[in-house]
Amino acid sequence: MASKKTSKSAAAPAPRVTAGDGGTLRIGLIGYGFMGRAHANAIHQAGHFFRTGRRPVLQAVCGRSEEKVREFAAAWQCPNVETDWRTLVARPDIDAVDICTPNDSHMEIALACVKHRKMILCEKPLALDGTQGAAMVRAVEKSGLPNLVWYNYRFLPAVTLAKNIVASGELGKIFHYRANFLQDWTISADLPQGGAGLWRLDAKVAGSGVTGDLLAHCIDTARWINGDIVSVSAMTETFIKERMHNLTGKKQPVKIDDACAFLARFENGSMAVFESTRYARGHKALYTFEINGEHKSLAWDLHDLNRLSYFDHGVPGDRRGWSSIHCTDGDHPYAGRWWVPGLCLGYEHSFAHGLYEFLRSLDQPKAEKRFPDFRHALGTQHVCDAVLESARTGKTVKVKRA
Ligand code: SOE
Numbered sequence: 412m413a414s415k416k417t418s419k420s421a422a423a424p425a426p427r428v429t430a431g432d433g434g435t436l437r438i439g440l441i442g443y444g445f446m447g448r449a450h451a452n453a454i455h456q457a458g459h460f461f462r463t464g465r466r467p468v469l470q471a472v473c474g475r476s477e478e479k480v481r482e483f484a485a486a487w488q489c490p491n492v493e494t495d496w497r498t499l500v501a502r503p504d505i506d507a508v509d510i511c512t513p514n515d516s517h518m519e520i521a522l523a524c525v526k527h528r529k530m531i532l533c534e535k536p537l538a539l540d541g542t543q544g545a546a547m548v549r550a551v552e553k554s555g556l557p558n559l560v561w562y563n564y565r566f567l568p569a570v571t572l573a574k575n576i577v578a579s580g581e582l583g584k585i586f587h588y589r590a591n592f593l594q595d596w597t598i599s600a601d602l603p604q605g606g607a608g609l610w611r612l613d614a615k616v617a618g619s620g621v622t623g624d625l626l627a628h629c630i631d632t633a634r635w636i637n638g639d640i641v642s643v644s645a646m647t648e649t650f651i652k653e654r655m656h657n658l659t660g661k662k663q664p665v666k667i668d669d670a671c672a673f674l675a676r677f678e679n680g681s682m683a684v685f686e687s688t689r690y691a692r693g694h695k696a697l698y699t700f701e702i703n704g705e706h707k708s709l710a711w712d713l714h715d716l717n718r719l720s721y722f723d724h725g726v727p728g729d730r731r732g733w734s735s736i737h738c739t740d741g742d743h744p745y746a747g748r749w750w751v752p753g754l755c756l757g758y759e760h761s762f763a764h765g766l767y768e769f770l771r772s773l774d775q776p777k778a779e780k781r782f783p784d785f786r787h788a789l790g791t792q793h794v795c796d797a798v799l800e801s802a803r804t805g806k807t808v809k810v811k812r813a
Pocket residue numbers: 594624625628696
């Protein structure tokens with residue numbers, strides 16, 4: 412029921428992609444905020460820099476403000492706009508829906524996508540909690556529709572290299588994993604909660620605070636590189652207890668976690684420390700991780716994202732030390748698709764690589780998936796839920812299996 416009535420053609424000059432063209436993947440994007448821009452850019456870039464059976468095309472974008480959605484469509488040469496996500500999901504000229512809306516709408520939109528037989532690309536975290544996430548997994552797996560959750564950091568060349576090195580077994584037995592994700596943007600008590608961008612402070616819309624927003628990234632990377640997390644012991648804090656709510660105009664209790672630290676055990680016997688906060692003055696988005704194995708250690712820092720720090724105990728003692736691998740060579744994951752060796756990639760490339768992995772899996776459905784699908788993201792959601800439960804109860808919590 413894609414209606415001509417509600418479909419509004421934007422003034423964008425882009426050529427219209429023919430419906431039913433098997434060589435393209437026509438994506439309908441819901442949401443045009445910060446993540447909408449990151450994904451629209453990835454849709455453009457992936458098609459230009461990576462060859463797969465289906466070239467991604469931004470076919471339609473949806474947002475509640477018609478003026479803003481038209482502006483977005485013009486900027487990204489998107490030929491169609493919608494102001495109701497239900498209409499976008501039902502459009503016959505859409506193959507995949509990219510859900511870039513706040514967390515409380517992921518489940519409803521994803522279930523509608525299944526009903527309309529659309530592939531799904533969903534912004535992280537998968538859902539508000541594991542119960543919603545499990546319902547989403549059941550629905551997509553029953554439908555057989557390809558699905559992805561946009562945990563993007565694993566697709567940076569240095570992070571993928573860390574995964575490949577650990578997978579090769581070179582580190583020997585892994586003892587420790589530690590990760591941080593530090594920000595400082597919510598320190599002011601005058602910052603309201605609710606509405607554009609600030610929905611992240613409203614527990615009803617976000618599900619949780621730093622646990623679902625930031626630690627979920629760290630958990631995705633950790634589980635990908637080091638395997639499943641089996642138990643957690645956590646502590647959270649909400650430093651500002653009340654904030655004005657943008658939608659009600661009233662002061663309301665803040666129910667999200669402003670900071671969270673947790674200890675974890677992995678299935679492989681290693682132990683971990685994770686920390687995240689929005690109250691680390693001076694840090695805007697400092698995501699770091701380190702892995703210590705019997706023979707080698709690896710470390711990575713988002714602020715220097717092209718580099719992987721590498722320590723090899725096998726090197727003769729007088730030359731032993733941390734080295735810094737600039738992951739921009741043709742030998743490094745994804746790097747050879749872009750520029751010449753030595754030239755850097757950025758945050759935005761991680762999304763293009765994620766989309767490429769998804770497209771590649773459409774060509775080779777039996778090959779190992781390098782991207783997080785709904786089931787993997789449910790595993791991450793279960794870790795987040797266990798972390799929040801542990802912080803609430805003061806007890807160590809066993810993580811549910813996805
Ligand atoms: C929050 O500030 C945020 O934008 C997260 O929502 C993103 O997932 C993270 O990548 C950067 O920080």
